[in-house]
Amino acid sequence: MKDQALIFVTNDDGIHAPGLRALIGLAREMGEVVVVAPDKPQSGMGHAVTTSSPLRIKKIHTEDAYQEYSCNGTPADAVKVGEKVVLKRKPDLILSGINHGSNAGINLFYSGTMAAAMEGAMSGIPSAGFSLLDYAYTADFGPALPYLRKIIRGMLEGRLTPHTCLNVNIPAVPSEQLQGIRVCRMGKGYWEEELEERTDPHEKPYYWLAGRFVSLDPHNDTDEWALKNNYISVVPLHLDLTEYKLLESLKIFENHDPHHT
Numbered sequence: 001m002k003d004q005a006l007i008f009v010t011n012d013d014g015i016h017a018p019g020l021r022a023l024i025g026l027a028r029e030m031g032e033v034v035v036v037a038p039d040k041p042q043s044g045m046g047h048a049v050t051t052s053s054p055l056r057i058k059k060i061h062t063e064d065a066y067q068e069y070s071c072n073g074t075p076a077d078a079v080k081v082g083e084k085v086v087l088k089r090k091p092d093l094i095l096s097g098i099n100h101g102s103n104a105g106i107n108l109f110y111s112g113t114m115a116a117a118m119e120g121a122m123s124g125i126p127s128a129g130f131s132l133l134d135y136a137y138t139a140d141f142g143p144a145l146p147y148l149r150k151i152i153r154g155m156l157e158g159r160l161t162p163h164t165c166l167n168v169n170i171p172a173v174p175s176e177q178l179q180g181i182r183v184c185r186m187g188k189g190y191w192e193e194e195l196e197e198r199t200d201p202h203e204k205p206y207y208w209l210a211g212r213f214v215s216l217d218p219h220n221d222t223d224e225w226a227l228k229n230n231y232i233s234v235v236p237l238h239l240d241l242t243e244y245k246l247l248e249s250l251k252i253f254e255n256h257d258p259h260h261t
Helices: 018-028 075-087 105-109 112-122 142-156 223-228 249-255
Strands: 005-010 031-038 057-063 066-071 093-100 127-132 164-170 180-183 189-199 205-215 231-238
Touching (some): 005 018, 005 075, 075 112, 093 112, 112 127, 112 231, 223 231
Parallel strands (some): 005 031
């Protein structure tokens, strides 16, 4: 691990979120820290970026080896602004979180927390998103901190391959119930969703998205299994989403004459 690493910290729950404060505390143990986080909650924004309005940053605090800014954009915007405007160079690490709520399985596709980590991976920066399975503002991040410290130190030692990031999820249990870290794959599942129709005070209908997550993967090598068994799940992600098994069979399209069936 290099001396005085430059660590960039962001999140999707906003600059005032307790989980961000917990992650900043860990990062400051290990190097110089620059924070650029959304000025308001941005949960569920996925990898959205701002293209139709100006991006602005606000300096909140600076001291030796520490800078903190808020940004009026999304988590992905915060990473772009942080790298291109605030730092003007690539940091050694990007850490996103600690999110309130799970980003295991397919949840990562909706996640602003993980979008920030993937934005870092796109730039070739070792990155990780951290999430605690507790939506409460008073959630206790303390039990997980020794494990997260180990993960971050491992990242600084160069454990990640280029253009990858880690999706780290933490069960909301006391220290004595945490079983440790489980490196695993993303579990298969889906959201069984429904749009509840309601009526506003003006008698006009509106809709509220509701549903439940259905796991389709009972195997013991998935993030969902790890979390249910009180392990911190660590899933390495790569940006290449190609389904290589289909490349050969789909080559039939290359030789197909669309004018003949």
